[in-house]
Amino acid sequence: VSDPEGLIASLDAALLANGEDVILRRQVGERPNVVNIDIGVRAGVRSYQPHELVGDIKQTDSHVIISPTQIREAQWPGGSLPNQKVDPSLPRMADRCIIAGRDRAVEVVNPFYVNGELVRIEMRVLG
Amino acid sequence: MENSGVYSLAALGITTALTGQALTPITGLDGMSSVTLEANFQYGSGGTTCKVKVQTSFDQGTTWRDIAEFDFATAAAVKTANLVANAAAGVSVYADLASEGVTQGMLGDQLRAFVTTTGTYAGTTLSVNASVR
Numbered sequence: 001v002s003d004p005e006g007l008i009a010s011l012d013a014a015l016l017a018n019g020e021d022v023i024l025r026r027q028v029g030e031r032p033n034v035v036n037i038d039i040g041v042r043a044g045v046r047s048y049q050p051h052e053l054v055g056d057i058k059q060t061d062s063h064v065i066i067s068p069t070q071i072r073e074a075q076w077p078g079g080s081l082p083n084q085k086v087d088p089s090l091p092r093m094a095d096r097c098i099i100a101g102r103d104r105a106v107e108v109v110n111p112f113y114v115n116g117e118l119v120r121i122e123m124r125v126l127g
Numbered sequence: 128m129e130n131s132g133v134y135s136l137a138a139l140g141i142t143t144a145l146t147g148q149a150l151t152p153i154t155g156l157d158g159m160s161s162v163t164l165e166a167n168f169q170y171g172s173g174g175t176t177c178k179v180k181v182q183t184s185f186d187q188g189t190t191w192r193d194i195a196e197f198d199f200a201t202a203a204a205v206k207t208a209n210l211v212a213n214a215a216a217g218v219s220v221y222a223d224l225a226s227e228g229v230t231q232g233m234l235g236d237q238l239r240a241f242v243t244t245t246g247t248y249a250g251t252t253l254s255v256n257a258s259v260r
Contacts (some may be wrong), residue, residue: 029252033169078135079150114165
């Protein structure tokens with residue numbers, strides 16, 4: 001049986017060694033009164049390979065891997081209305097991901113669970 | 128304390144009235160001795176009143192005690208409060224806050240926001256951040 005904590009620790013170590021710092025941003029409200037809820041996370045960011053450019057995936061999109069560690073530590077996105085259908089701590093479409101200073105849109109989020117515990121999050125970001 | 132830092136207690140678009148809505152708490156704040164609160168109300172239109180209490184718990188979230196209340200109406204405002212719990216204090220009788228103000232000298236290991244609004248706001252946001260030390 002896989003050990004979720006071990007998998008998270010391995011991912012954290014890999015991201016620390018080979019990843020980069022990005023900002024995950026949730027925006028609440030309507031312009032001009034928008035509130036940003038930011039968290040800095042360590043991420044593995046790569047471009048899609050030519051053979052992966054299927055469906056609506058474009059060459060300008062990026063594949064981003066993050067760990068749940070920083071999200072848990074910061075309890076991001078903080079206090080939320082209770083009884084939400086989806087775990088608010090999971091990134092979601094319409095969140096932003098700021099990579100190397102460039103503000104990009106989160107399009108697809110794939111959470112990976114082992115024994116019911118979130119161990120890894122993969123995202124496709126646009127732009 | 129181990130988990131010092133800045134936490135978001137609330138970040139909401141305010142629309143229809145909220146009747147005493149408790150938001151999910153920030154937990155694991157053992158050893159918290161002071162906290163600076165910032166409540167940021169960005170007004171759009173409509174609405175009547177928006178009150179946000181910040182509460183703490185001494186029993187793992189079963190019971191909540193008011194430590195600050197920020198009151199807003201139909202104008203944008205940013206309000207702050209600083210609370211400390213590392214100074215000696217005598218016995219006092221606890222009472223829920225009934226209007227804007229603070230209750231000094233008591234910080235448990237959790238914080239949450241408790242929001243009550245009246246009227247229907249549009250284009251309005253409320254955020255509450257806590258810098259915990």
